[in-house]
Amino acid sequence: MPALSIQNRRKLPNENSWGDLYPFESRFHQLHGHDLNGCRYHYLDQSLGERPSERPTLLFVHGNPTWSFHWRRLVLAFQDQFRCIAPDHLGCGMSDLQPRPQRLADHIDNLVSLVEALDLRHVTLVAQDWGGAIGLGCVLRATDRFERIALLNTGAFPPWFIPWRIRCCRWPLVGRLALQGANAFSRAALRMTLTRSRKLDPRVEDAYLAPYHDWQSRAAVYQFVRDIPLSERHPTWSTLEQIEAGLPRLAHLPIQLTWGMQDWCFTPECLDRFCEYWPHAEVHRLADVGHWVLEDAPEETESLLKNWLQAET
16 A cells, blocks of 8 residues: 655645635645656545544545645535545645646546545545546546545536637647746636636635646646547547446436536536436536636535435435
């Protein structure tokens, strides 16, 4: 089993302005193999009270360009009933920088490594954006460890369309300069992911941007965009095909799908695709909400998840 180490939380830029919003102890999992030996994979492991390992687990898996900060409200809301695990993908948040570009398959491997190292059982996957494909890839690799699935605006199939706002970010020179040089993708996300609320608290904006403060630290943001497959020639296309082929195997699990219907990236058509595979899923369509459902409708999303977990438990 990979060695685990616990360290004090590293300092990120502007932490004095937002640190109280993220009052969690950092933990690090050592990754091994595939040229990752020694890389530290950051995660939260929050649970109030005794014997957290005996509680059911909520595994929160973020997308791009966010990090475990995205789940802060839900971790605080559920830590008294569940063991709450929230990792940062390699290169994101407070995890180490990527020693080489990571593809979807690599992120799945890293998450499976963490789940197995912590020996997580009775797990509910809660995932958004890229976290959906990464998390579902993990579920399909370790199905006996998972009991429920809750998804927010995500996808787990080869894309049949790529929004122009994403396509221009993939341009080899201009896209890289914009994303890694000017942090354009992360800054744009602070506005383009919202519909109902329109604007985030400045402290929340600082927190989202904090891990991505220079050229090197933004490499993972750019790589996630580059990893969106445009054709079958891209290696991640087949990874997504395999995940989609496995979705019917998960139809017996309790599933909740909560969707911001104003999302221009993971559109309502993505929700419909999931519903084809999981016709018995509990579905909530939030008509005036955008891509970051947790920021656009935080109280509503928390209430929906809480009610569903109580009913299923």
